[in-house]
Amino acid sequence: MTFDTIAMQVFNGLSLFTVLVLMALGLAIVFGLMGVINMAHGELMAMGAYATYATAALFERFFPSLMGIYFLVGIVVAFVVTFVFGYALERGLIRFLYKRPLDTMLATWGLGLILQQLFRSVFGPREVGVPTERWLEGAWHITGSISLPLGRIFIIGLTIVVSATVYLLLFRSRWGLRIRAVTQNRDMSGAAGINTARVDAVTFAFGCGLAGIAGSSFTMLASTGPTTGQQYVVDTFIVVVFGGVDSLLGTFLSAFLISQQQSGLELFLTGSMAKAAMLLMVIVVLYFRPNGLFAMRVRR
Amino acid sequence: MNGALLEVEDVTVSFDGFRAVDNLSLSVARNELRVVIGPNGAGKTTLLDMICGKTRPSHGRIRFGGHDLTSKAEHEITRLGVGRKFQTPSTYEDLTVLENLEISYPQHRGVIGSFFFQRTAEVQRRIEEVAAEVHLEHELHTNAGRLSHGEKQWLEIGMLLMQDPQLLLLDEPVAGMSPHERQQTALLLSAIARGRAMVVIEHDMHFVEAIAHKVTVLHQGKLLCEGSMQEIQGDQRVIDVYLGD
């Protein structure tokens, strides 16, 4: 096992990490802050990916000269589309189910199925891909055998930027303060004049928007099909639960650990067995630390 | 035999840095009815929580009748003969009084045992006996949720009696009761204390005076003072700290 192989494995793990962390941050906000389990979170990621694909197709058709920036526009479009959808979803369905987390799981699973079929009807059953931007083609050759594709580097950078933005928004902004106030003490926040209904909707929508960005960056890594979202939803939940639902930093670290663990295992086992082994390891850890790896001691 | 039944030794517990109970020690003998008083936040409920297993102390030991309770689970402690009554009445609201008492019957508490459990004549007799003791013999088929607040408290005491505990922990048993109900409860508790040890948390000083064999005063998680009701009421430290009644 040479240094080069390990380095490449770490880098591959980072690619998985970017997808997981963006998905998991969105889910952690929705689950950790609001206690809502959105089983359609994977489909929201797919929605973001498809939105980027649609943007590419649109640009190709109508603005071919602007193709150089379609991807950046695509990311924004993905966020906006999923944000709006998330807002409507919260107002239309989720808010009726707040006290019933298990029921929310089932209802959103159903929604996910509907979305999957919708994707299939609109975009076709086969996976679709997006053209790589010219400025993202090629790779950064560090040494003879380590070369890191620029596209992936861009995504890693994007992920870091987005994560930092989320942190700043939640912990350093007025809006974030309102969100945290409402989740910690709804009645008092309402009494203090905060429009709790709107905060709920925006928080949920923001979590969905993050999934949209995850989907957009996913298009740089692989092609998207109607069932792509479903493939990542279990992993995402595991990441959030493993990291300790209350801690965004925990989610971030957990996504890193799990993705590295997965890609590390892939050196020894086949893809499917690596995934199985990783899930089993996490379940075992959860037994010892039921509140997640990074949760603080909770009063028994 | 009147040795100490319950021994709390140097027990400490903190929540996120706040010391709810600080190096507390006390002991309660069989046939003794001990009342614990103190201002809000003195650690009274936390003390009961630790004895019955709801909270684990970070320091110290709790011994009951030769068993070490400190790290046992709630149901294990209950099975050893400790009964806890909570501050807010917690009965099984959807079950009738009869069923609440029946579910507290201290046998067949495993999975298989409970599947084959029958309401035999013996069980029925015991339920009626306990129901009479707690003044609920005419409410056997009423849903617990429909009882008055005071009746719910009695039902909870009844459920404890069914379990036939050696140590009873009662958290504000007369909260929300009328004066007449308080009188009845005082008599009830004094009767029950025979052969058992009882620790009661209460704020109503008349009630405390009526039932207490000995009083323990807590303040900020520590033991302030212990003695008979007269001694406590005359103690300057208690007067300074506890501005209630």
Add this chain to the structure above:
Amino acid sequence: MKAPDADAGAGTTGAPPWPAAAAAVGEIASPAQPARWLDGLRDGLLGARGVQHWGGAIALVAVGLLLPFLLGSFRLELVAKYLCLAFPAVGIVLLWGQTGILSLGQGLFFGMGGYFMAMFLKLEATTHSDSSQALSQFYGSTLPDFMVWNSVETLPWFWKPFQSLPLSLAAILIVPPLTAMATSYFPFRRRVGGVYFSIVTLALASVASIVIIGQQGYTGGVNGITDFKSFAGMDLESPRVSWGLYYVTVALLVGVVLFGRAVMNSRLGKILRAVRDREDRVRFSGYDPAMFKAAIFAVAALFSAIGGALFSLQVGLASPSLVGIVPSVEMVICAAVGGRLSLVGGVVGTVLVYAAKTFFSEHFAQYWLYFIGALFILVVVFLPRGLAGALEQLRGARARRAERA
């Protein structure tokens, strides 16, 4: 409605399934029932209200018994398939409706039963000299065909026990409940509950499906294990054996429902409902909730495994498409549609959902996901107690109108 026995409470004695849902309308937990469940059974059969309720269940069983005479073999096999899938749903009624544990991974246990049976049937097909499959004979090997195709040279050790019928049956009945207890007792003891546990079950089903698909050589991969010829010498394709298996399925299903009834009516049932509604309180009555939850999880696993084994026998296939997340969640919606508090409701719900699935796949394949997705949402939001609950509400309304008249 005064019952002669003072303990009996309001006439919901003997407890056929529907009154359980009735009591649930308005109150969450148990109907008042006598603890003498045998007496209760008698009262239920003979009491006026009992006949009305038993009538429904008996009618369903009667229909079930008559179906082989009414349907052709293809349709009968479909009904048999539905009934097999009803077993996990009945388990989910006990697990979720009574105890409040939402398992999104029952496919794992269904798959255990299904694959264990399939392994036995496959080995019988390939090693029995009278029924050796052409393919194996052609390759000169007595290994299952997919192993030959994947260059597996000898029978793996974990296949060997399935050469024997008693061992296979033992595996089906023992391994799933044991696995369920082992994976759930300690988490329950650590107070892992609710949503977290559901996610763990989801992950377990996912792992099972991934492993089965990935290990093609040992499990048949995504195509599953199929091409069975006989079961302990009986030809699986003869109509007589098919009918026999069908009746065995009906009998076992009835048995499982009756067992569930007995649980719900006993003290065990009361404790399960208490664990669902007030888990902390139950500890102070001296019960260990972890033990009860793990036990009922094991029971649900056992039911699912039995269903899976019967499925392999009647449909002739064990496949990962019944093991992973999607089928596991479908099993839950079957119980939800029928009524999560009603055992018979679970059976009816399963038949309705899978009959709909067949219908859609035959005529409007692309609309199936819309249908089932909408069903999930509508049932959860508008019919939380399922069809059984809705029926009870109608009955209650009609009774109130009759009283007023």
